[in-house]
Amino acid sequence: MADLRINFVGIKSPNPFWLxxxxxxxSGAQIHRAFEAGWGGAVWKTIGAxxxxxxxxxxxxxxxxQRMLAINNVELISDRPIETNLREIAEVKRAWPDRAVIVxxxxxxxxxxxxxxxxxxxxxxxxxxxxxxxxxxxxxERGMGSAIGQVPEYCEQITRWVMEAASIPxxxxxxxxxxxxxxxxxxxxxxxxxxxxxxxxxxxxxxxxLDTLELTPSIAGKGGHGGYAGPAVKPIALNMLAALGTxxxxxxxxxxxxxxxxxxxxxxxxxxxLLGASSLQVCTAVMHYGYRIIEDLCDGLSNxxxxxxxxxxxxxxxxxxxxxxxxxxxxxxxRSVARIDTDKCIQCNLCYVACNDTAxxxxxxxxxxxxxxxxxxxxxxxxxxxxxxxxxPQPVVREEDCVGCRLCYNVCPVDDCIAMTELPSGxxxxxxxxxxxxxxxxxEDWEAMEKYREQVGIHIH
Amino acid sequence: MxxxxxxxxxxLAEQLPPLTRHEAAVEADRCLFCYDAPCTHACPTHIxxxxxxxxxxxxxxxxxxxxxxxxxxxxATCARVCPVQELCEGACVLGSEHKPISIGRLxxxxxxxxxxTGNYPVVKAAPTGKRFAVVGAGPAGLSxxxxxxxxxxxxxxxxxxxxxxxxxxxxxxxLREPVDVAxxxxxxxxxxxxxxxxxxxxxxxxxxxxxxxxxNSVVLSVGLGRTPSLGIDGxxxxxxxxxxxxxxxxxxxxxxxxxxxxxxxxxxxxxxxxTIAVRLGAERVTMVYRRTDxxxxxxxHEYDFARREGIEFRFLxxxxxxxxxxxxxxxxECLRVELGSLDASGRPAPVPVQGSAxxxxxxxxxxxxxxxxxxxxxxxxxxxxxxxxxxxxxxxTSTSGVFAIGxxxxxxxxxxxxxxxxxxxxAAAAIDRQFAQQTELVVSSTEVK
Numbered sequence: 001m002a003d004l005r006i007n008f009v010g011i012k013s014p015n016p017f018w019l020x021x022x023x024x025x026x027s028g029a030q031i032h033r034a035f036e037a038g039w040g041g042a043v044w045k046t047i048g049a050x051x052x053x054x055x056x057x058x059x060x061x062x063x064x065x066q067r068m069l070a071i072n073n074v075e076l077i078s079d080r081p082i083e084t085n086l087r088e089i090a091e092v093k094r095a096w097p098d099r100a101v102i103v104x105x106x107x108x109x110x111x112x113x114x115x116x117x118x119x120x121x122x123x124x125x126x127x128x129x130x131x132x133x134x135x136x137x138x139x140x141e142r143g144m145g146s147a148i149g150q151v152p153e154y155c156e157q158i159t160r161w162v163m164e165a166a167s168i169p170x171x172x173x174x175x176x177x178x179x180x181x182x183x184x185x186x187x188x189x190x191x192x193x194x195x196x197x198x199x200x201x202x203x204x205x206x207x208x209x210l211d212t213l214e215l216t217p218s219i220a221g222k223g224g225h226g227g228y229a230g231p232a233v234k235p236i237a238l239n240m241l242a243a244l245g246t247x248x249x250x251x252x253x254x255x256x257x258x259x260x261x262x263x264x265x266x267x268x269x270x271x272x273x274l275l276g277a278s279s280l281q282v283c284t285a286v287m288h289y290g291y292r293i294i295e296d297l298c299d300g301l302s303n304x305x306x307x308x309x310x311x312x313x314x315x316x317x318x319x320x321x322x323x324x325x326x327x328x329x330x331x332x333x334x335r336s337v338a339r340i341d342t343d344k345c346i347q348c349n350l351c352y353v354a355c356n357d358t359a360x361x362x363x364x365x366x367x368x369x370x371x372x373x374x375x376x377x378x379x380x381x382x383x384x385x386x387x388x389x390x391x392x393p394q395p396v397v398r399e400e401d402c403v404g405c406r407l408c409y410n411v412c413p414v415d416d417c418i419a420m421t422e423l424p425s426g427x428x429x430x431x432x433x434x435x436x437x438x439x440x441x442x443x444e445d446w447e448a449m450e451k452y453r454e455q456v457g458i459h460i461h
Numbered sequence: 462m463x464x465x466x467x468x469x470x471x472x473l474a475e476q477l478p479p480l481t482r483h484e485a486a487v488e489a490d491r492c493l494f495c496y497d498a499p500c501t502h503a504c505p506t507h508i509x510x511x512x513x514x515x516x517x518x519x520x521x522x523x524x525x526x527x528x529x530x531x532x533x534x535x536x537a538t539c540a541r542v543c544p545v546q547e548l549c550e551g552a553c554v555l556g557s558e559h560k561p562i563s564i565g566r567l568x569x570x571x572x573x574x575x576x577x578t579g580n581y582p583v584v585k586a587a588p589t590g591k592r593f594a595v596v597g598a599g600p601a602g603l604s605x606x607x608x609x610x611x612x613x614x615x616x617x618x619x620x621x622x623x624x625x626x627x628x629x630x631x632x633x634x635x636l637r638e639p640v641d642v643a644x645x646x647x648x649x650x651x652x653x654x655x656x657x658x659x660x661x662x663x664x665x666x667x668x669x670x671x672x673x674x675x676x677n678s679v680v681l682s683v684g685l686g687r688t689p690s691l692g693i694d695g696x697x698x699x700x701x702x703x704x705x706x707x708x709x710x711x712x713x714x715x716x717x718x719x720x721x722x723x724x725x726x727x728x729x730x731x732x733x734x735x736t737i738a739v740r741l742g743a744e745r746v747t748m749v750y751r752r753t754d755x756x757x758x759x760x761x762h763e764y765d766f767a768r769r770e771g772i773e774f775r776f777l778x779x780x781x782x783x784x785x786x787x788x789x790x791x792x793x794e795c796l797r798v799e800l801g802s803l804d805a806s807g808r809p810a811p812v813p814v815q816g817s818a819x820x821x822x823x824x825x826x827x828x829x830x831x832x833x834x835x836x837x838x839x840x841x842x843x844x845x846x847x848x849x850x851x852x853x854x855x856x857x858t859s860t861s862g863v864f865a866i867g868x869x870x871x872x873x874x875x876x877x878x879x880x881x882x883x884x885x886x887x888a889a890a891a892i893d894r895q896f897a898q899q900t901e902l903v904v905s906s907t908e909v910k
Contacts, residue, residue, distance in 0.1 A: 064490045064518075346554040353496035365497075375497035380507065380887070383880075385551030388503035392552075413493050 002305035003312045004298060006040070008256055008279040009169040009194045011127045013040035013100035015298050016313050017269070020260050020281035021045050021104035021130060021173075024291070026078065028088030032095065037291035038298065041100025042092075043281060046077035046132045047085045048106040048117060049144065056217040059206035061232060070230035070262075071284050072206045074219075076138045077106055082120070090124040100279075101125075102171065106132040106144050109154065111161045118165040128168050131159060131193075133184070134175035134200020136227050149175030149200070152187035159191035171258060174198040174240075176233075181240040182247040189253040196244065197258035197281065199237045201227025230262055230284035237261025238275055245276035245321045264293075266300030273313065274320035328433040335425035336404040338363075338397045344417040345394065349375070351408035351418065352395040360461070362401035363408065365393035399423070401461045427456050473635040473709060473740055475541075477566065485570045489518035492562045495554055500564055503552035505883045506533040510549055514567055526575035529568060530582045534607040535600050535882045537576060537646050538629045540569035541638040543879050546762045576642075581649045586613030591896050594619065594676040596663045599627020600878045601867025602682035603650045604885025610653040612893050617676070619661040627684060629878065631707045634733045636740070640710055669841055673862065678892055681850065681858070681865040682885070685876070686833030691725070695783025698790045702726065702734045702829030709737045719825025722746045723793050725780055727757035731829035732764070735772045738827070746772045747821060751779040751798050751811040758875070775821065779813050783826060792820045835869040847872045855891035856884065864888050 004015040018041035019025045019034055025042045034042060059072040078085055093101045103121045107113040121129050133155055135145030148154045159172055172188040174181060176199040188196050203225045207216045215223030241259050244250045259277025263269055264285035272280055285293055310316045340351065352375070355363040367373045373393050382391070397408075404420060412418045441448040453460070480488065492514040500510040509528050516525035529536040545551070545565040553561030575581060591614045595602045598620035606616040624630050629643035651657055661667055663683070672679045688701050702724070708716035722738040724731050727750035739746045750757055753776045754764065768774075777798040784792035797817035800809035834848030844851040844859035849872040856864045866884035868876040 065487060346557065347499070348493045348495040348554045349497055350493065350495065378502050381883075383503055383505040383507075383548065383883075385499075385503045385547055385549075388499040388552040392499050392502075 002302045002310060004040075004302060006279055006313050008100070008258065009128075009171075011041070011100045011102065011169055011279075012098070013279070014098060015040035015294075016273070016278070016280045016301075017041070017294055017297050018043055018100055018102070018258070018279060018281045019286060020283040021102075021132065022283040022287070023075065024283060024286045027080070028092045031088075031092050031101075034286075034291045034294075035092075035096045035099050038294040039099070039291065041102065041127075041279075043102045043104050043130050044078075044085065044089055044126075046104040046106045046135070047082050047121075048077055048132075049108060049139075049142070051076040051079050051138070053079050054219050056219050057226075059217045059223075059226060061206050061228075061230075068230060068284065068288050070204075070206075070228055070232035071287060072204045072226040072228045073201070074137045074224065074226040077104075077132070077135065086120055086124050089121075089126055093125045093127070100127050102128040102130050104130040104132045104173070106135065106139060109143055109148065109158060114158060114161045115165040118162055122166070122168055126168065128171060128194075129162070129166060130171040130173050130197060131162060132173055132200070133158075134173050134177075134227075136175065136177055136201055136203050137225060146175040146177050146200070149173075149184055150178050152183045155184045156187035156191045159188055159193050163192045169194040171195040171197050173200055175200045176236060176240055176261075177203050181243050182250060185244050185247065185250045185255075189249060189255060193255065195256045195258060196250070197260065198244070199233070199240055199261040201229045202233055202236065204228035230288075231264050231268075232262065234262030234268060234271075238271060241272060241277055242275045242321065242324045245318060246324050264288075266297050266304065269297060269301050270304060270316065273316040274318070275324070276318040276321050278313065278317045328436075329431050331429045331431060332435065333425045333427040333429050334422070336406075336420045336422045337399045337402040338404070338406070338408050339399075339419050339421045340395055340397060340408075341417050341419070342394060344414050346414055346417075347392045347394060348413060349393070349395055350411045350413065354407050354411045359405050359407045360401065360403050362398045362403070362461070363395045364398060366396045367391065367393050403460075427458075473737065475639050476636045479573055480563075480566050480570045485517055485567060486520075488563050488567055489514045491555070492518070493554065499552035499554060500549035500562075503548045504532075505548070505877075505879045506539070506886065508532040508536070508549075508568075510564055510568075513571055514562065514564070517567055517571060522571055522574040523578075523580050525571040526580050527582075529571055530575075533879070533882055533886075534582065534604050534650065535629075535646055535878065536568055537572035537642050538600060538633075538638060539879045539882060540565050540572050541642065542629070542633050544760050544762070544877065547760060548879070576645055581652055582607070582611065584610055584613065584653050586611065588615070589613040589897065591615065592617070592676045593678050593680065593892065594672040595680045595682060596672070597621075597627065597682040597684060597867070598625035598647060598657055598659070599682055599684055599867060599881065600629060601881035601885045602627070602680065603647060603655075604882040605680050605682065605866055605889045606655040606885070607650045607653050608886050608889030609892065610650070610655050612889070612897070614893070615654070617656040617658060619663055619667055619672075620657060620659045621662050623659055625657050625659060627682075631710065632703055632730070633710075633878075634706055634737055635710050636736060637733075664837070664840065669863070677896065678862045678864060680856075680888060680892070681837070681863065681869065682867040682881070683835055683837050683865075684832075684868045686836055688828055688830060689833050691780060691828060691830070693780055693782055695785050695790065698783055698785065698788070698826065699725070700825065700827045702730050702827050703832070705734050705827050705829075706730070706737065709741070716741070717825075718743050719823070720744045721823050722825045722827065723821060723823040724748045724827045724829060725793075726750065726829040726831070727752075727754075727759055727774075728829060728831065729759050729763060732759045732767050732772075734827045734829050735767060736770055738825070739770050739772055743825075746770075747775055747823075748772060749775045749778050749780060749793065749795060749821065751777065752800065752808060753777060756808045777811070778819075778821075779811060781813070781818060784820060790823055790826050792822045793826055794818055794820050832868075837869070855895075856888035857891070864892060 006016045021043040026045045031042045057075045060068045061070040103126045105117045133149030139145035140147040172193040256278045258279040259272035260281035263282045352363045409418045436443045494511045498511045513525045513528040549564045550561040595606045595618045598618045609616045625647035626643035718741045722743040724735045778795040782794040796813040798811040801812045804810035838845045838850045850865040866888045867881040
């Protein structure tokens with residue numbers, strides 16, 4: 001049994017899964033239930049300035065039968081009185097000493113306001129503070145949330161104020177609504193934050209009602225950008241996590257990162273750990289299915305760790321970071337081609353149309369007699385399941401023309417039917433970085449490039 | 462008119478309920494949207510099945526219906542009566558490992574939408590001034606007439622019966638297709654400008670010569686004849702299967718079902734007759750067939766259905782005599798049969814064993830042993846093939862300007878509604894080519910209003 005316990009800058013929890021600061025952590029009663037279900041920790045829904053909320057505050061992105069691939073919200077920080085929150089935080093921490101209780105905070109950009117909230121949070125006995133620099137709607141219009149997170153200098157200034165006042169660990173939470181995620185992270189490092197967390201929600205509009213022509217959701221006829229979260233944002237979050245893990249300043253600071261953004265399964269969790277997160281936060285999946293999902297999150301992660309021989313979460317952290325590379329560091333000589341397993345292929349021919357219309361035209365349709373055929377080549381009077389099935393052409397990859405783009409692999413609906421198979425290219429491994437250094441001319445002159453290709457045997461069909 | 466239920470509560474109401482919006486959406490989303498899909502190939506009318514299903518998934522039901530109508534004007538009937546297990550669904554790539562997509566029911570969903578909202582095909586073509594006569598308002602005739610109308614031609618259908626629709630109206634049990642669906646489909650064709658004259662007996666009320674004089678071409682879609690004679694004693698008390706079905710659909714109180722019913726035959730119609738009997742209160746229904754379950758012409762899913770209905774089967778039994786008491790049937794005497802060498806149909810010939818007679822009790826006997834070849838061919842002096850009207854690849858008979866489609870030309874393969882629809886479509890294109898020489902063989906776009 002893998003040891004799922006973590007110690008995140010002194011904040012201990014029995015597993016790496018914390019509820020993110022959001023509606024699931026709105027009250028003490030909820031967090032009691034979440035801890036009963038097995039959650040390792042909770043980041044209390046942001047407390048701070050007084051607010052008023054609106055109805056129809058959650059939108060969602062559905063695709064096909066899958067509901068809520070992402071949620072979008074214009075909910076503000078906690079709309080419960082701050083004293084109520086502080087009292088419940090203290091009660092929860094007293095009742096659950098082994099769980100991580102972190103409090104998210106957001107107040108006006110004044111040193112006194114931050115010092116005051118830090119003191120109040122510390123008085124509850126909470127384990128840590130998360131600085132909400134990410135809320136992209138409402139609060140940002142009041143100069144808080146992402147209005148801070150988008151300006152590294154502000155992040156640094158406010159974090160300095162907090163660090164001067166705080167005696168418990170402080171986690172600075174980053175907004176993804178920024179061009180280069182490393183810049184605010186470096187500001188956190190400079191200000192002496194104990195840890196970072198990411199990502200907060202992404203600016204988004206989910207759609208328009210095609211009857212009323214109002215935005216979805218409509219708040220008395222109006223709507224606007226809200227924070228986007230859930231499974232659909234995970235790749236964006238992973239990229240930002242990896243960007244911090246490979247940023248010299250951030251990586252060398254050793255600041256641990258609490259990762260979030262679309263974690264719904266233990267596999268998602270493992271992805272975040274492997275790319276450098278050492279605690280994990282979850283929101284949308286819980287809003288979709290309830291606290292009970294913690295059981296498989298822990299169980300699945302533990303089983304996978306056992307299978308891979310990882311004894312602790314620490315051993316998993318960052319294991320895949322060394323694979324992260326810029327394009328210029330990729331091996332240009334690596335060659336793979338698509339191979340279709342004809343035993344598994346159900347001849348939906350989605351690979352054929354994808355390749356033929358939008359990729360590199362290297363999949364042929366081959367009749368059962370082995371002849372190349374065009375799609376729809378049957379006689380108009382041919383019909384019935386036997387004729388249709390018995391004459392159905394099989395997609396076949398012309399390997400010599402396949403560039404290994406992997407589109408067919410991605411569209412194939414059958415598990416393990418198309419494999420990307422490595423073939424020797426006959427060329428020495430070389431990266432763009434190396435090659436452009438050795439042969440500057442090929443970066444500027446197509447003729448030189450053609451000559452180089454000829455020389456090493458690269459044929460673009 | 463259709464008997465809704467009997468004491469067992471099953472009745473002849475349409476067997477499958479319509480898909481709910483949610484069911485249709487779930488099923489449509491399951492479709493992989495295959496490229497050059499095998500379901501489309503397997504469909505005799507080559508409906509763009511992934512195309513219409515995708516449109517259900519995107520809630521473009523009007524477009525979905527138009528996609529179906531583009532290839533098959535009788536989509537509502539075909540959605541219900543097609544042997545989809547042998548056609549589209551049988552070819553679905555999800556069939557091997559998973560459940561094939563319920564194409565028939567999705568098509569019905571789109572067709573029901575068209576019917577409820579009146580999103581029927583509209584004729585956009587300018588009138589050509591050409592006039593065509595179609596004899597018979599069954600699926601082939603309706604399809605052909607509608608396709609010709611779509612191209613701007615004026616079409617009149619002459620139908621012998623009081624109602625249009627042919628077997629869809631009179632010969633398909635209501636369990637599979639309610640009469641209203643067939644009649645609405647005929648009304649849809651009328652809505653495209655086709656005139657349907659019912660109660661006109663071809664040969665007496667109007668002759669081929671009349672039509673040849675008045676119209677540019679004549680299309681015969683006259684179907685087949687009645688059930689052949691068995692040539693056994695007491696046959697006069699045997700009920701004709703097609704009449705039995707007809708009575709169950711439109712015959713009000715004319716259908717009486719026995720307590721112990723025997724159906725002779727094992728084809729689609731025989732299963733339908735047996736189903737009616739069992740659903741309308743027969744205590745025991747037995748299908749008697751001279752060959753075995755390997756040779757019978759009903760589909761496997763029909764056989765399964767019949768067995769689930771509690772219908773019994775007596776194979777290798779050849780009726781030899783009806784036993785009568787007071788001119789009422791009390792039993793069917795049969796001879797045991799052994800299978801010999803292959804006969805003309807490619808199936809083992811049944812050879813009755815002398816002295817093997819046995820009696821099956823019955824108070825009602827129905828025969829459904831196929832239909833006679835169209836008698837019209839000889840009367841009109843048309844060349845025939847195996848007794849069916851012979852046509853060339855353009856559906857033209859041996860008489861120039863006279864075309865034939867549907868069951869009456871089906872000398873090869875199984876007669877079916879969808880094949881008849883395709884005949885009508887292809888013949889319309891061929892006829893149009895003769896006059897306009899500009900039509901593609903497949904009419905690809907159909908607009909609905």
